[in-house]
Amino acid sequence: MPKQKTHKGLAKRIKVTKTGKVRFFGPNSRHLKSNKRGTTVQTYRKARFARNGDTKMYGKLLNRSLLSQQQHTAAKVAREDKAAEAG
Numbered sequence: 001m002p003k004q005k006t007h008k009g010l011a012k013r014i015k016v017t018k019t020g021k022v023r024f025f026g027p028n029s030r031h032l033k034s035n036k037r038g039t040t041v042q043t044y045r046k047a048r049f050a051r052n053g054d055t056k057m058y059g060k061l062l063n064r065s066l067l068s069q070q071q072h073t074a075a076k077v078a079r080e081d082k083a084a085e086a087g
Contacts, residue, residue: 007061014050014058020067022050022058 014024028036029044049069050058059066067075 004063006063010058010061016062016064016066019072020065021069021072022055022066023047024050
């Protein structure tokens with residue numbers, strides 16, 4: 001059976017953080033900015049995080065489990081609630 005390989009195109013475009021979230025920069029931020037508003041160009045500078053629906057697809061392409069930003073915050077809140085109950 002062949003080896004599982006990561007999708008190199010996706011691996012070059014995203015970064016998986018330490019907590020498992022997927023961070024990437026949005027499209028349309030490289031060139032042809034003269035016809036765009038300044039506020040639009042400013043939003044291109046910020047990194048974005050993958051949403052719930054995309055992480056399953058990204059996980060299959062990268063052969064590992066990933067978290068969306070919503071899943072990460074939900075898990076964080078659950079850990080804090082559990083710690084509050086225990087102590």
